[in-house]
Amino acid sequence: MYENLVVSADWLADNLDDVRVVDVRDAWEFDGIGHVPGAVSIPFDSFRSDVGDEGMLPGTDVWTDLMDEAGIDADDTLVAYDDTHGVFAARFLVTAELYGHRDLHLLNGDFSAWSREHEVERDAVDYPESDYEVRDPESSPLVGYDYVLDAVERVETGGEDAETVIVDTREAWEYEESHVPGAVQLDWMGLVDDGSRGLKSDEKLEELLAERGITPEKEVVLYCNTARRISHTYVVLRHLGYENVAFYEGSLTEWDERGGPVKTGETGETGETNESEE
Structure with a gap:
């Protein structure tokens, strides 16, 4: 997770074809305000555990279903962002790390920062469903x-x-x-x-x-x-x-x-x- 962990908007713009971008804002923001080209919507609340266990991991079944629906494979390079300085996106990345995903990055800034100088799109890409495999993390914090x-x-x-x-x-x-x-x-x-x-x-x-x-x-x-x-x-x-x-x-x-x-x-x-x- 730690090599080139935080990436700039310019870096992401140059590498959009080689990464999978995850938008963790609410779905209405993804659809109504727009998003980074090629991004998939995985709202923050969808990868949080049920009420009563607030803040904890969602469970492997929930996580696998989310990744499958988004068409994300375990070896994909993921870049996550939100519109709150990266705090919600960071939680996504830590969750992904704990479920064994290796290649993870945080967009430095957020959607507002991206949209100042880079293209925004409103149409969502329909990726084929994947068969995501949860793995043990290389080490757990x-x-x-x-x-x-x-x-x-x-x-x-x-x-x-x-x-x-x-x-x-x-x-x-x-x-x-x-x-x-x-x-x-x-x-x-x-x-x-x-x-x-x-x-x-x-x-x-x-x-x-x-x-x-x-x-x-x-x-x-x-x-x-x-x-x-x-x-x-x-x-x-x-x-x-x-x-x-x-x-x-x-x-x-x-x-x-x-x-x-x-x-x-x-x-x-x-x-x-x-x-x-x-």
């Missing part, structure tokens, strides 16, 4: 509740020298209300450039991450509420070459349900936190 509980202990006992950093990718107000002990706050939107609607430069991303102690030599454990926002941060970290990234899919939803410890408090620009027990 998924971790569960007990793993994160152990990570909290590693962070709290290691202090500034801890080899693990837990990252809360939600907004500051959410973090202040309740967060996993020892976590640093990094709003995923802080990685986005307002002008381009895509990622900030690699240099700025690395500086922002370093300010919070999120560096490549550490194990990075990601969480949000329902695994959507951490998908974007996960893709960004992989793009930057981070190798040890843990994806807590259950996130704070599961953490709270299982009675995990939480803290409240504010965080500053440097990641220093004034916390209190809740």
